[in-house]
Amino acid sequence: MTRILHVLDHSLPMHSGYTFRTRAILRAQMGRGWEVRGITGRRHSAAGPQAETVDGLTFHRTPGEPAVGNAVLREWRDIAAHADAIDALVRQWRPDVIHAHSPVLNAMAAQRVAKRHGIPMIYEIRAFWEDAAVGNGTGTEGSPRYWLTRQLETHAVRAADAVAVICEGLRGDLIARGIDPAKIIVSPNGVDMDQFGAPVPRDPALTAKLGLEGADVVGFIGSFYDYEGLDDLIAAMPRLVRARPRAKLLLVGGGPVEQALRDQALASPFTDHIVFVGRVPHDQVENYYAQVDVLAYPRKAMRLTDLVTPLKPLEAMAQGRLVAASSVGGHRELIEDGVTGTLFAPDDPAAIAASIAGLFADRGMWDDRRAVARAFVERDRNWSSNILRYEPVYQRLLARPDKVRAVA
Incomplete structure (x- = not known):
């Protein structure tokens, strides 16, 4: 052996x-x-x-x-x-x-x-x-x-x-x-589809606890590093909320820039639309994926993000979530724009807001998009x-x- x-x-x-x-x-x-x-x-x-x-x-x-x-x-x-x-x-x-x-x-x-x-x-x-x-x-x-x-x-x-x-x-x-x-x-x-390929239903009690009832939920679940571009995502919220008044941002995780992001969110005119959860046990992560409509990955343009493909967008696809991400090289290897996800210009809060608002305005294609993305993970990223x-x-x-x- x-x-x-x-x-x-x-x-x-x-x-x-x-x-x-x-x-x-x-x-x-x-x-x-x-x-x-x-x-x-x-x-x-x-x-x-x-x-x-x-x-x-x-x-x-x-x-x-x-x-x-x-x-x-x-x-x-x-x-x-x-x-x-x-x-x-x-x-x-x-x-x-x-x-x-x-x-x-x-x-x-x-x-x-x-x-x-x-x-x-x-x-x-x-x-x-x-x-x-x-x-x-x-x-x-x-x-x-x-x-x-x-x-x-x-x-x-x-x-x-x-x-x-x-x-x-x-x-x-x-x-x-x-x-x-x-x-x-x-x-x-x-993605280990045996462990992570069966989405759980949304927990109404958790929805209420997070204040997400009736919301258009944008989320990020992962580590908070500067290159992830979460500051651009927070900066996009005023434009997104003006276009989609029920929009809320759910941030799950932690990392080196967490305090800076919390400070930025507190200074935002739409701070009540931004929810920080902190780190959660890995066996509970699926419950938070279930709360999110669109997973956003606004990585900044730099050599690291152009060369390296992340794992999280694949997990989101496996969980049957919509994916929106910056068009850096690592994301372009994983996401086909308009087919398995939506790509927007990096380092551009206005582009982030416009792309995500467009997704919420076109719910009719959500089921097909989710099915195609999940099939891609099952076939090519399992x-x-x-x-x-x-x-x-x-x-x-x-x-x-x-x-x-x-x-x-």
């Missing part, structure tokens, strides 16, 4: 788009009859034992807190600690393939171990680390650190036996760096079928004539 060791930044029981994609991959691989485990680095911050089972999945932890001090030295120490923990697990469990997931620190740690033991390694990129740092406000495009991180990313890709990316934008960028296209597969974001993209890569790596099993 094939054993796959996934090298991760963090995992369940922490909740993020990263952990939910990981869960979907591991669950689907187990469904194929493969043995899978994960090992996380020091940035996994949830308390727990060194090895634990969460949602039926086994995860091992790299011991110790993240190193302190100079950023470069800190990261090298964390890589070394992660590599030591991976090495110990490899000696104990003897995986056939190491599957490292971004950020690049994980690939660097995993490559040390893979080379030492003659185990093939695939590196999966969900976003380039340098661009993610710009997106979350901890880095600057064009800075020396940005340049160095980009060089490390390119080196890790060249050293990997195979590379997976989540979208065509990332694949195109790697090819432009000189990476052989034959080395790269696209494993797009998907993890039970997406997982098949990995299988030929694993088989090719395991069939390498130079593969050596040197685990002591």
